[in-house]
Amino acid sequence: MLGNEYAQARKQYVEEVRRSFNHVQPDEYEEEPTVGAVSFFKVRLLIAVCIFAAFVLCDRTGSRFYNYTTDEVVELLQQEKFQTQLDSIREAWRSIAED
Numbered sequence: 001m002l003g004n005e006y007a008q009a010r011k012q013y014v015e016e017v018r019r020s021f022n023h024v025q026p027d028e029y030e031e032e033p034t035v036g037a038v039s040f041f042k043v044r045l046l047i048a049v050c051i052f053a054a055f056v057l058c059d060r061t062g063s064r065f066y067n068y069t070t071d072e073v074v075e076l077l078q079q080e081k082f083q084t085q086l087d088s089i090r091e092a093w094r095s096i097a098e099d
Contacts, residue, residue, distance in 0.1 A: 040097065 057063070059070040068076075076082065 037097075 055070060058065055
């Protein structure tokens with residue numbers, strides 16, 4: 001019995017000392033941000049940066065990509081000619097991101 005009382009008194013003492021330092025003990029069961037979502041975002045960002053860098057490189061050097069110049073690519077995007085394809089790609093990405 002004496003050992004159990006001592007353990008409880010010791011535990012209470014430690015809790016009082018922690019409170020005196022305004023130390024908030026983290027909850028072990030706190031919800032942590034999902035690592036998968038952050039990693040997926042980083043991959044998407046890296047791909048976007050690579051595509052943009054390739055576009056700038058082609059623009060500066062005058063290179064063609066699949067027989068398109070950068071001016072033609074910009075013109076095609078402004079025409080919204082591929083809007084239905086872009087919408088389907090966005091929907092596919094959304095469904096992948098939700099899983």
